[in-house]
Amino acid sequence: MTRDPGLQPERTRLAWRRTLLALTGVTVLEIRLALAGHAFDAVLAGLAVTAWLATLLVDWRRATGAGPRRGHRWSFPLTALAAAGMALLGVLHVLRGLR
Amino acid sequence: MGGVWEAIRRWFDPRELRSVGTTPDYRFSLANERTFLAWLRTGLALIAGGLAAAQFLPKLPLAHLREVISVALLLLGATVAVRAVDHWARTERAIRLNEELPASRFPAVLALIVAIGALLLVVAVLARGVG
Numbered sequence: 444m445t446r447d448p449g450l451q452p453e454r455t456r457l458a459w460r461r462t463l464l465a466l467t468g469v470t471v472l473e474i475r476l477a478l479a480g481h482a483f484d485a486v487l488a489g490l491a492v493t494a495w496l497a498t499l500l501v502d503w504r505r506a507t508g509a510g511p512r513r514g515h516r517w518s519f520p521l522t523a524l525a526a527a528g529m530a531l532l533g534v535l536h537v538l539r540g541l542r
Numbered sequence: 543m544g545g546v547w548e549a550i551r552r553w554f555d556p557r558e559l560r561s562v563g564t565t566p567d568y569r570f571s572l573a574n575e576r577t578f579l580a581w582l583r584t585g586l587a588l589i590a591g592g593l594a595a596a597q598f599l600p601k602l603p604l605a606h607l608r609e610v611i612s613v614a615l616l617l618l619g620a621t622v623a624v625r626a627v628d629h630w631a632r633t634e635r636a637i638r639l640n641e642e643l644p645a646s647r648f649p650a651v652l653a654l655i656v657a658i659g660a661l662l663l664v665v666a667v668l669a670r671g672v673g
Binding site: 449451452454455458459461462465466468469472473475476516517519520522523524526527529530531533534536537538540541 | 550553554555556557568569572573575576578579580582583585586587589590592593594596597606609612613616617619620623624626627630631
């Protein structure tokens with residue numbers, strides 16, 4: 444098989460890595476926000492870390508290229524919902540701070 | 543509401559996606575995948591902005607302005623992320639069926655919201671500088 448001159452699989456793999464890196468950064472911000480100290484915030488931080496770990500596990504094959512070319516079938520929705528979930532955790536934190 | 547659950551089910555079950563039409567040149571699928579990821583990073587950037595506003599901005603003189611900025615960015619980011627996966631699935635389907643790609647007003651609406659938000663903040667900063 445001739446090598447794809449556009450290196451599309453490699454570019455896609457790197458795009459997954461960038462995205463997971465961005466998700467990691469958001470997770471760190473989420474944890475830092477939760478360091479305010481209330482028990483409620485610890486729960487939010489726990490949820491954020493869980494979502495981050497689950498996404499990393501599910502997307503690992505797509506991001507590293509290990510194993511067959513197809514990654515886990517939940518990669519797409521799970522990664523998007525993890526991002527949305529981080530946003531909702533942040534909203535909950537801000538609303539809690541208003542009381 | 544039925545359509546929403548139907549769409550969510552479809553995101554999690556790509557076998558159904560793969561059952562329609564014909565398998566396209568894998569490069570088209572990969573390009574669609576990268577577009578999805580680029581949108582997701584756009585959403586994550588907005589979310590990071592919201593989280594940063596919540597913890598790094600000092601309390602603003604306008605009541606709750608900091609919280610409003612933060613929640614607005616977070617909700618916008620969440621919308622971008624969810625819409626990204628939906629658009630990815632619809633585009634994949636269109637490619638397989640050799641149909642027109644789904645048209646979307648979303649990028650234009652997002653650009654307008656960001657621009658208007660930025661302008662409002664400019665006004666807030668100037669009003670504070672003068673007042």
